[in-house]
Amino acid sequence: MKPDLKVMAKEHTEVCARQQFADCRNCRLGALCLPIALAAADVERLNNIVERKLPLQRGDHLYREDDTFRSVYAVHSGTVKTYHITDDGQEQVTGFFFPGEIVGMGGIGCGRFGSSAKALETTSICEIPFASLGELSMQLPSLQKHFFQLMSQEIVEDEKLITLLSKSSAEQRIAALLLSISVRNARRNLSSTRFRLPMSRTDIANYLGLTIETVSRLFTRFARNGLVTSNNKEI
Amino acid sequence: MKPDLKVMAKEHTEVCARQQFADCRNCRLGALCLPIALAAADVERLNNIVERKLPLQRGDHLYREDDTFRSVYAVHSGTVKTYHITDDGQEQVTGFFFPGEIVGMGGIGCGRFGSSAKALETTSICEIPFASLGELSMQLPSLQKHFFQLMSQEIVEDEKLITLLSKSSAEQRIAALLLSISVRNARRNLSSTRFRLPMSRTDIANYLGLTIETVSRLFTRFARNGLVTSNNKEI
DNA sequence: GCCTCACCTTGATCAGGATCAAACTCTACG
DNA sequence: CGTAGAGTTTGATCCTGATCAAGGTGAGGC
Numbered sequence: 001m002k003p004d005l006k007v008m009a010k011e012h013t014e015v016c017a018r019q020q021f022a023d024c025r026n027c028r029l030g031a032l033c034l035p036i037a038l039a040a041a042d043v044e045r046l047n048n049i050v051e052r053k054l055p056l057q058r059g060d061h062l063y064r065e066d067d068t069f070r071s072v073y074a075v076h077s078g079t080v081k082t083y084h085i086t087d088d089g090q091e092q093v094t095g096f097f098f099p100g101e102i103v104g105m106g107g108i109g110c111g112r113f114g115s116s117a118k119a120l121e122t123t124s125i126c127e128i129p130f131a132s133l134g135e136l137s138m139q140l141p142s143l144q145k146h147f148f149q150l151m152s153q154e155i156v157e158d159e160k161l162i163t164l165l166s167k168s169s170a171e172q173r174i175a176a177l178l179l180s181i182s183v184r185n186a187r188r189n190l191s192s193t194r195f196r197l198p199m200s201r202t203d204i205a206n207y208l209g210l211t212i213e214t215v216s217r218l219f220t221r222f223a224r225n226g227l228v229t230s231n232n233k234e235i
Numbered sequence: 236m237k238p239d240l241k242v243m244a245k246e247h248t249e250v251c252a253r254q255q256f257a258d259c260r261n262c263r264l265g266a267l268c269l270p271i272a273l274a275a276a277d278v279e280r281l282n283n284i285v286e287r288k289l290p291l292q293r294g295d296h297l298y299r300e301d302d303t304f305r306s307v308y309a310v311h312s313g314t315v316k317t318y319h320i321t322d323d324g325q326e327q328v329t330g331f332f333f334p335g336e337i338v339g340m341g342g343i344g345c346g347r348f349g350s351s352a353k354a355l356e357t358t359s360i361c362e363i364p365f366a367s368l369g370e371l372s373m374q375l376p377s378l379q380k381h382f383f384q385l386m387s388q389e390i391v392e393d394e395k396l397i398t399l400l401s402k403s404s405a406e407q408r409i410a411a412l413l414l415s416i417s418v419r420n421a422r423r424n425l426s427s428t429r430f431r432l433p434m435s436r437t438d439i440a441n442y443l444g445l446t447i448e449t450v451s452r453l454f455t456r457f458a459r460n461g462l463v464t465s466n467n468k469e470i
Numbered sequence: 471g472c473c474t475c476a477c478c479t480t481g482a483t484c485a486g487g488a489t490c491a492a493a494c495t496c497t498a499c500g
Numbered sequence: 501c502g503t504a505g506a507g508t509t510t511g512a513t514c515c516t517g518a519t520c521a522a523g524g525t526g527a528g529g530c
Binding site: 451 | 476477478479480
């Protein structure tokens, strides 16, 4: 398994560098990402405002808490976690973002990011300057609408997490996270039953409001009950 | 105290009915609500799309989960809670909304409301049809921007709650809620140190992921320690 | 005035998950 | 190959807040 990962990461980086991961018009995430709302001609206009960035390496920051907000970011490949640091210095993971998802919408409100975003693995990102997106939205009603929808969905997602944290046992929380990842994988036409978890136990625990020991115990319990086979991770 | 409340509620209803709580142009919440972003001439255009509704009585629903989404709602006076029913039939309170705040943004995403909204006391509401708001936003960039900001702020607020639920003790949760209400009162130029809590212990407990017993115990503990004097509620 | 019902407070006990502690597994690196 | 260090697993114990149970308070209705 180990060599695979290494090789995959390297290949990935190279492919991205070579192709500049191309263009919204032939990105295979189009059906998930912003273009979903647009006519072909308009995708090009969107494409023109998007800036591709060099791939982030594991641990690199996409932005940090209190950075001034200029753009939102679409994850093209890889995984990003968002987190903030609480008053007493602890980290709180607030979300995981997979390809096709938009990160950074929490920054629109006050002009600065309310949280930091960090790559969990080699990750490539499309930066969408918010000023340009705003202008374009004024001309393309469906883009405005879609963007409102994306934000609204993030609110709904957050509320689901609130419910999860407020009402559910450790077991249910982990099950819910696994299911959520499974669904998001399915949306990208990946297997919903076999996948690698890109985040560490620590991040999972932190996100779910548990300790790493509890998470670990539950994974082994799930495995004992035959629900999950895990190694580097699969349902 | 009891007769006061009754009288207040009745007066409130009458005033609203008489004035139709007027007009965005002379609403004293203008500085908080949508008009904050607009030039005087444009407030009138906003005002024209807003529909005032008859006051809701305690317990009335503003909308219900799965209703088709048509509008967002500004709280003019009173208090609203949002909640959903989990798969196992339990209620989960997801937010409290005070005057000047906008409810219902979670519905934009999928065209239906993801939660129900219910009045905690006599409450008057300005309904803002979302289609009209969208059109107007296409013409008034600052309105579009402000609305993006409002949604973003809701995301940030939800993330704060997530952190609270995930990291904090019962004591910290309650303290945080009281402070949050205090700040929101201050924004409306009400006292930040003396106020009535419009929601029941049950709602507080539910919102904070605690039991009503725990909430009650902590209020009395706070009172013993002299942090709070409570009866119908004041810090 | 009394009864009812909803809401709140207080007490006793229990349990899920945190905390503390230690060993094990990879991966990286010299 | 051996060592270092991060990440993970497992075990023993403790504590916060849930649960169960009972009594108190206040408003409305008859």
